[in-house]
Amino acid sequence: AALQASVDAGYTSNDVAVLLAEAYVANGQLGLGLDKLKAAIDARSAAGNPAPEQWYRRGLGLSYKNKLVDKSAVFANALVQAYPTTENWAGAISVLRLVGKYELQDRLDLMRLMQRTHSFTEASDYAEFIQAADPRRLPAEVLTVIDAGEKSGKLDGKDPFVVEAKANATARVAADKPTLAGLEKSAMAANATGVNAAATADALLSYGMPDKAEALYALALQRGGVDADRVRTRIGIAQIDQGKFADAKASFDKVGGVRQPLGQLWSIYAGQKAAGK
Numbered sequence: 001a002a003l004q005a006s007v008d009a010g011y012t013s014n015d016v017a018v019l020l021a022e023a024y025v026a027n028g029q030l031g032l033g034l035d036k037l038k039a040a041i042d043a044r045s046a047a048g049n050p051a052p053e054q055w056y057r058r059g060l061g062l063s064y065k066n067k068l069v070d071k072s073a074v075f076a077n078a079l080v081q082a083y084p085t086t087e088n089w090a091g092a093i094s095v096l097r098l099v100g101k102y103e104l105q106d107r108l109d110l111m112r113l114m115q116r117t118h119s120f121t122e123a124s125d126y127a128e129f130i131q132a133a134d135p136r137r138l139p140a141e142v143l144t145v146i147d148a149g150e151k152s153g154k155l156d157g158k159d160p161f162v163v164e165a166k167a168n169a170t171a172r173v174a175a176d177k178p179t180l181a182g183l184e185k186s187a188m189a190a191n192a193t194g195v196n197a198a199a200t201a202d203a204l205l206s207y208g209m210p211d212k213a214e215a216l217y218a219l220a221l222q223r224g225g226v227d228a229d230r231v232r233t234r235i236g237i238a239q240i241d242q243g244k245f246a247d248a249k250a251s252f253d254k255v256g257g258v259r260q261p262l263g264q265l266w267s268i269y270a271g272q273k274a275a276g277k
Contacts, residue, residue, distance in 0.1 A: 018037065018040050018055060020036050020040075021033045021034070021037035021040060024036055025062065030062065030066060030068075031068075031071070033062075034059055034062060034063060034068075034071050034075075037055065037058065037059045038074060038075070038078070040055065041055055041056065041059075041078060045082070050082050053082070053083050053088075056075055056078055056079040056083070057079065059071070059074075059078075060072065060075035060076055060079055060091070060092070060095060063075055063099075064095045067099050069099050069100055069101075069261065070261075072095050072096060072099045072100075072261075073096065073260075073261035073265075076091075076092035076093075076095055076096055076261075076265065077261075077265060077268055079091070079092055080092050080265070080269075081268050084268075084272055084277065086117065086118055086119045087121075089113075089114070089117040089119040089269075090114065090117075090119035090120070090121045092265060093110055093113055093114045093117075094121075096110060096262065096265065097110055097128075100258075100261065100262070102258070102262070104131075105132075105230060106230075106262060107128065107132045108129075108132035108133060109230075109233050109234070109237065109259075109262060109266075110262055110265075111128055111129040111132055111133075112129075113262075113265060113266055113269060114129070115129065115148070116240065116269065117269060120149070120154065121154075123154050123155050123156070125154075126145055126146070126149035126154060126155045127155075127161065129145045130142050130145055130146065130161075130162075130165050133145065133206070135165045135166075135168035135169035135172060136172055137202075138202065138203070138206035139168070139169035139170070139171075139172035139173045139176065139206075140169070140173055140176075140206050140207045140208070141206040142165055142169040143166065143169045146162060146165065146166050146169070150162075176207075177207075180203065180204065180207060184212060184216070186200070187199075187200035187201075187216055187219070188216070188219065192223075193223060193225055194220040194221070194222070194224050194226045195220070195226055197216045197220035197223060197226075198220035198230075200216055201213040201214075201215075201216035201217045201220060201231075201234065201238075202234070204216065205234060205237065205238055205241075208241075210237075210238040210239070210241035210242050211238070211242055213234070213238045214235055214238040214239060217234055217238060218235065221235075229255050229256055229259040229260075229263070230259065232251055232252075232254050232255050232263070233251075233252065233259060233262065233266065236248040236249075236251035236252040236255075236263075236266055236267075236270065239251060239270075240266075240269075240270060245270050245271075245273040245274035246270075246274045248266075248270040248273075249267050249270035249271050252264070252266040252267035252270055253267050
């Protein structure tokens with residue numbers, strides 16, 4: 001009560017707003033404590049003085065420990081917005097992976113963000129990407145990730161898992177490449193479904209053809225029958241890969257449902273790229 005009175009009176013010395021937040025946490029009122037901590041961070045930002053990095057980390061750590069998905073997303077977003085270091089991107093993405101309980105396709109798009117922010121920190125990050133992409137489904141992307149992992153020294157090229165994934169992906173690429181033009185043509189046909197358009201767009205995106213992928217994802221949304229939030233996410237990724245950062249941010253801002261925290265992280269990244277950061 002005394003700390004709240006001090007904050008209400010405009011007292012800011014000795015980080016009183018953070019002391020208030022910690023008091024609520026210690027009193028078993030975690031949600032309110034996290035809200036007070038975020039309010040303290042926002043007040044610092046509004047005054048033109050970024051809050052210390054450890055304030056964001058404290059909120060993210062408490063949210064993660066207590067498996068609070070929404071709060072984790074709030075502090076993860078705020079952290080990488082204020083301090084977009086490689087380490088913080090890795091932490092924010094990893095926390096969302098762990099508390100979000102995402103399905104395989106959702107995790108794939110989180111790992112794609114980790115790839116583009118260059119925030120892989122250990123072999124398990126590369127392994128999760130390989131599993132989510134699947135050498136049989138997105139072989140070209142798997143090979144790209146394996147190559148990056150080996151060059152970083154974090155992925156052992158002699159590991160049986162890596163050897164098998166590379167062999168399967170290499171064989172699949174050889175089989176896939178001659179068929180891509182035909183798949184694109186079929187997906188754009190008048191009688192093709194939204195599902196077909198989205199699946200073909202997935203393949204084209206993984207083969208480094210984001211412009212063609214973007215067009216087919218847009219067609220998939222028009223035809224319907226698809227997971228709209230997944231498709232919107234991937235339209236944004238295709239736009240990122242073309243350097244259309246402002247368009248990408250707008251696409252990510254439309255992502256809702258369980259993917260919304262994922263879309264928000266991507267949106268922050270797109271915004272930073274648009275600002276030349």
